[in-house]
Amino acid sequence: MCLQNRSVLIQNADFQRNDPESLFFGRLIPQFQPSKGSESLSGPLGKLPEALAGTTVAVIGFGNQGFAHALNLRDSGVQVVVGTRKGQTGWKNALEAGLTPVEIAQATAKAELVIVALPDEIHEKLWTSDIQPFLKPSAVVGFLHGFSVHHGLVKAAPEIGIVMVAPKGPGKTLRDRFVSGQGLPALFAVHQGGSNPARTRALALAWAAGIGSARAAIVETTFAHETETDLFGEQTVLCGGVVALMQAAFETLVKAGYPADLAYMECCQELKQITDLIFEKGLAATRHAISNTAEFGGFVAGETLIDDTVKQRMQALLADIRSGAFGKRLHADAAAGFPWLKAQRAAAAGHPIEQAGASVRQWMPWLMQSEKET
């Protein structure tokens, strides 16, 4: 499939087309009928993704993402082995989930597809020590984010396939959606085809289907596009821009003499209602669902706050990401034990917004339960 300047969307609708990839998904679709729970997934509908039949998949790391990939693939009928550090949290959690963990090198040596579900900053080190030397000659290695491959921290011999399946959400959501018969969309890319490019591609698509993403959409992209857009989205909106905006609004109200609980409710807690609407219906329908007062005020304030200078700073952030400078800074801080990140965390934890948030969440006891579970 030719990759041009746009992403290629592979979804259930492609089943209609008469080409080999449609047939591939055609064979997979019966497994992904909506079901009431995980039980039915191992029942008659639980047909093994074709390309993974008779193969072993190693999931390296059993953290946020790893647990969901391992459990979803297992429940899709795939032979899964978990590679993790003996005695650590991931090891214990894998045992509790009914899987048999082994050391990382041992898991790698057993598998045709090796899924690296480890924090990005340790990929380079563990690739060299525990993964690369133990790969089968025809192995395919999968990543969940393009960062380490795109920045050249992980380099593989040409016969090894390198692919990516990046689900668009946290592991807990990936697992919850799968169990409830839905799926999270995932980005998919092939960095190098290895000794058998068709098999490499088929294994990666089967992995994406096996975690439930074919129930939504599998979007083909490149490692470069995934890495750069993911980092940009995290920094400017999801984990940087929105958080800084909420904090600045909270500080403004509190400084002006309003109670902290009230400031938190208005500037942080209510964001969920708006993002849920945007997620389900888009921006225009969200505007329709809010009051005229909120919509009018939103247009006025949006223009005032987000002017061209903000876009210029966004362009600077994008340039910082694309040049690799951001990646180098992250890597240097990680190599030193994250002194800068830890200082930021400590300062953020002491901000009065945290106290206000804890107080507001206590009003909703069901939230306290979900806080204990995470």
Ligand SMILES: NC(=O)c1ccc[n+]([C@@H]2O[C@H](COP(=O)([O-])OP(=O)(O)OC[C@H]3O[C@@H](n4cnc5c(N)ncnc54)[C@H](OP(=O)(O)O)[C@@H]3O)[C@@H](O)[C@H]2O)c1
């Ligand atoms: N988190 C997300 O929402 C998300 C979303 C999409 C993609 N991703 C990508 O998914 C990948 C994994 O991220 P994550 O958030 O799932 O990672 P994570 O939860 O922080 O860590 C995963 C595992 O890494 C192991 N680990 C940590 N340091 C180790 C070391 N020095 N040696 C051996 N094992 C070590 C931990 O095992 P122990 O139990 O032994 O400590 C843990 O089980 C990354 O590439 C990330 O970019 C994440």
